[in-house]
Amino acid sequence: GESxxxxxxxxxxxxxxxxxxxxxxxxxxxxxxxxxxQESGKGPxxxxxxxxxxxxxxxxxxxxxxxxxxxxxSLQIAATQPGDSAVYFCxxxxxxxxxxxxxxxxxxxxxxx
Amino acid sequence: ETGVTQTPRHLxxxxxxxxxxxxxxxxxxxxxxWYKQSAKKPLxxxxxxxxxxxxxxxxxxxxxxxxxxxxxxxxLHLHTLQPEDSALYLCASSQGFRGRPEAxxxxxxxxxxx
Numbered sequence: 001g002e003s004x005x006x007x008x009x010x011x012x013x014x015x016x017x018x019x020x021x022x023x024x025x026x027x028x029x030x031x032x033x034x035x036x037x038q039e040s041g042k043g044p045x046x047x048x049x050x051x052x053x054x055x056x057x058x059x060x061x062x063x064x065x066x067x068x069x070x071x072x073x074s075l076q077i078a079a080t081q082p083g084d085s086a087v088y089f090c091x092x093x094x095x096x097x098x099x100x101x102x103x104x105x106x107x108x109x110x111x112x113x
Numbered sequence: 114e115t116g117v118t119q120t121p122r123h124l125x126x127x128x129x130x131x132x133x134x135x136x137x138x139x140x141x142x143x144x145x146x147w148y149k150q151s152a153k154k155p156l157x158x159x160x161x162x163x164x165x166x167x168x169x170x171x172x173x174x175x176x177x178x179x180x181x182x183x184x185x186x187x188x189l190h191l192h193t194l195q196p197e198d199s200a201l202y203l204c205a206s207s208q209g210f211r212g213r214p215e216a217x218x219x220x221x222x223x224x225x226x227x
Binding site: 045 | 117161217220221
């Protein structure tokens with residue numbers, strides 16, 4: 001079925017370390033993936049996206065890796081800062097002709113000073 | 114700011130009340146969405162509107178009634194809700210079918226049903 005899941009519900013890192021947040025998806029035909037960040041009391045905010053014809057995309061301090069062989073998506077945050085503390089969601093877009101995104105449960109990232 | 118504005122930010126209502134949530138997007142998008150976010154659950158898609166036409170209704174109880182008068186505005190009318198309907202209700206918009214699929218979210222309305 002169409003579902004997106006996350007391996008770890010919580011992740012705690014030290015300030016300055018790199019963070020890796022993982023996501024498994026089940027629909028091998030999904031053609032677009034997004035990472036969102038949700039801070040407390042706010043709506044999800046777009047971080048970075050990647051299309052299925054790519055395996056890596058870099059932004060500012062963030063990198064998304066896509067492994068279609070094992071249906072795995074990861075978000076790497078370099079030099080994690082306290083402001084990175086939030087819940088991170090991955091989302092996939094199945095190629096069903098619908099505009100909808102399918103979201104995972106989220107991983108709560110805590111950055112310790 | 115994401116360009117998607119939701120009001121009110123917080124709402125407490127009794128089970129017999131009728132209230133409405135409002136969403137407005139200033140991004141020129143063609144699709145708008147209502148999501149429900151409960152603790153420890155994935156975001157649940159409730160309704161999708163594309164070019165003001167409802168294209169998806171994910172088995173949402175009839176006590177939730179959406180309205181999309183134009184491509185910039187979306188409402189969620191609430192009546193005779195239950196305590197389990199307490200959640201964060203998020204509105205989002207996107208370019209729709211022919212554009213980038215990423216959704217831009219509002220800040221949400223924190224709803225408490227008493």
